[in-house]
Amino acid sequence: MIKHLFTTSPLVALFITIALGYLVGKIKIGKFVLGGVAGTLLVGVLIGQFGIRLDDGIKAIFFALFIYAVGFQGGPQFFHALNRRSLNQLASAFIMCVTGLLCVLAAAWLFDLDRGMAAGLAAGGLTQSAIIGTAGDAIAKLGLSPELVKTMQTNVAVGYAVCYIFGSLGPIILVTWFFPAVMRWDIRQEAINLAKTLSGGRAELDPGQFDAVRSIVTRFYLAAPQGAAVGQTALQVNTTLSDAAVEAVVRSGKTLELTDATPLLAGDIVAVSGKVAVMAQALALFGQEAQAPDGYSIVEEERDIILTSRALSGREVGNIHDHTRIETRHGVFLTQVKRMGHALPLLDKLPLKSGDELRFIGRPQDLDRVEPKIGYRINAAAVTDFIFFGIGMAVGILIGLIQFKLWGVPISIGSGGGCLLSGLMFGWLRSVHPRFAALPLGASNFLRDFGLAVFVGIVGITAGPQALVAIQKYGLTLLFLGFGVTLIPQIVTFYFSYYVLRIRNPIEALACVAGGRSANPAFAALLAKAGNATPVVSFTVTYAVANVFLTLWGPIIVGLVTRNAAP
Structure with missing residues (x-):
């Protein structure tokens, strides 16, 4: 009965896969949480045993929506991070990405992995789910038989599933235990020291206290x-x-x-x-x-403003406060700064960047006075600009059609990579010209999360029976290769960043490792150890860079690894 329902109504199977996948993803083993994406993939493989068929067009469009939203959200920080001030952190992220690519290529050539399995190793070992889509697109454009294409796309999912768990757990171990133990760092104390430096000497408070x-x-x-x-x-x-x-x-x-x-x-x-x-x-x-007169009230407002002013971008919070005329700033109080969705430590030496979300408290008339000098109100653009959204998606798909050669090997980044680049460009456009290309945070979060959930669910269901065969054949080998792909880039990058790039502050060095791997679980663990938000700034810079390069590795791996799966 269930098989009949799923085969006749495959969309029912898809949404049950998503629901069960995210339910499984919430299961905790100690402090480790599998996560909704990996959970959906595993549940999809199980439900796929019923032989369900879903239109590949659904998978393609939802992945394009997901990757465009990722690019749109990261665009402002990606381009604003490209400056001399953060050059060493940018270099650290790039070294991490390149080392990860080299490890995957070495593993593929030494152990005769096919293109799909190599891409899956990268997706799981480097915990970059987007590689599943960009590599799958590239495989589909190789001109191979449909059966061979499906086999290698299944191998991408298999490699991801086998390597993902340690790919998520490895960075947590290195960032919160191994590196601090080797370097003899007390993460909490180092975070307190950095906060004091950034705040001009004010003490950092313990958990449960407030300033x-x-x-x-x-x-x-x-x-x-x-x-x-x-x-x-x-x-x-x-x-x-x-x-x-x-x-x-x-x-x-x-x-x-x-x-x-x-x-x-x-x-x-x-x-x-x-x-x-x-x-x-x-x-x-x-x-x-x-005492206030009986019944007296004063209406104040909490307003979120996106920073677009070139005059304020790059300046420190304390510097702006001290050099702004009292006639302008009186009655307006900055209470929070967010960057890429993460709350930053509100300290005097925190440099602001275009695209930051600033929260102010004050009377509406006072906020109206300063708003034009800062940027634009978030809720003033709470409606998606579908004109630019449509153009952005179309441009991304067109970019994906372009083919180029790398060392003589024909490579196409596919619609996934194209939509990533398009999202970056339109996200940056939005940050510098706030009247155009509005895509509210809530809307972009939904596109990102739901698009990825649908895409991964279809990948798991489509992989189905073939996945179990591939796991039996490559499982143990892939597991150990995943250990290497997860650990080696982080160790190499950490010591290169510390001794060559001279990123010596412990919190910044550890945050660069987590960000360069786009390792959100490791970042969350580092935040918990630090007890404050000091790792956020370095993480956002490296995370934005890593998200772009790791995603683009999908078609690069498919192009450079020339072995196809056995028919």
């Missing part, structure tokens, strides 16, 4: 006749307080229309918003704290 100085509060004060604030304008008070601002003035029971030139008189009730540490200074300035 009250960073909290923004509103308090009311009664302007006493002897208070220093009496006779001053609102702007003069703001200048004195610096990190707090007058938000409202109540005089004789009525709220005044507040401007910078509004004078403060004795008996006024003044609302001041700002950092907690400044409130003691405000109390001294006014002379007496007061």
Whole structure:
């Protein structure tokens, strides 16, 4: 009955595969989680034993959507990372990617792996799921028989499935245990030290603690006749307080229309918003704290703004604060910085980059004053620009049709690689021209996650019975080759980065290893060990570079490994 249902309604089988795959992916073994992608692939192989057939066109379009979203999200950081300041980190990521490619090629040539198995070894050993698609595209364009193409595409999935688990676990072991033990580093202490450096000496707090100085509060004060604030304008008070601002003035029971030139008189009730540490200074300035009038409210807003200003990009948070006129910044408080979806440590020496998401708190009129000088509001572009989305997808597919030769070997990056490059270009376009190519984060996350889930589910179902045969034939060999492909690039890159590129800060060195491998589980483990967000900056730079190159390795491997699977 189940076989009849699945064969007559293959889409039912596909969505059950996704559901069960992500359920299996949530199972924890110690701290290790298999993940939804690997879980979906394994469940797909099992359900594929029923002999289900799915249209290859579905697989192609969902992979194209997935890879375009990946490129779109990483585009701003990828191009903005290409500068001298982060050159050593870029070099570290490139060395990691190239070393991984060389390890895969060496394994393929020494152990006579076919093109599909070699690409699968790369996808699993380097934990880059996108290689499954880009390599599969390249195999389909070799002009081979349909049976041989299907066999090698199945081998890609097999190689990925066999090598993926240690491919995910290996970076965690190296980044959080092996390298720190060899180098005698205390990750938590090194993260605290780096945070102190970035913050200009402020202490890093332990888990469970919070920095009250960073909290923004509103308090009311009664302007006493002897208070220093009496006779001053609102702007003069703001200048004195610096990190707090007058938000409202109540005089004789009525709220005044507040401007910078509004004078403060004795008996006024003044609302001041700002950092907690400044409130003691405000109390001294006014002379007496007061209760808010009954039923009184002040409307403030939490607004996310994408940084596009060239004048601010590359400058440190503290530098911007200190050199921005009080007339511009008063009443506006930066509370969070995100880069590629990761929250960065909000420290004085944190350099901002175009494409960063900045969260501010303040009155709407104050936020309206600074927004044009920073970039554009995220929720102002919460609708997908389908004109540019359609153009971007079309351009990516067209790029995928281009063929070129590498050392005499004809290579095509396929629609997957083409959509990756197109997504990078359109994501960058969006960051510098925010009126065009809108693809909200929620929408791009859905395209990325759902596109990959559908693609991997179809790969697993299609592989079906052939997968079990291939695992029996190559399983143990692939497992050990996966160990080498996982470990060797990280060890080589770590020591090359430390001694040659001189990335000596422990947190930055470890984050570069995780990012250069696009190893999200290792990064999550490093964050947990660090106890703060200091690894994020180095990870995002190397991760953006690694995502591009590792994805492009799929067709490169298919082109350079000349052995086909046995018919």
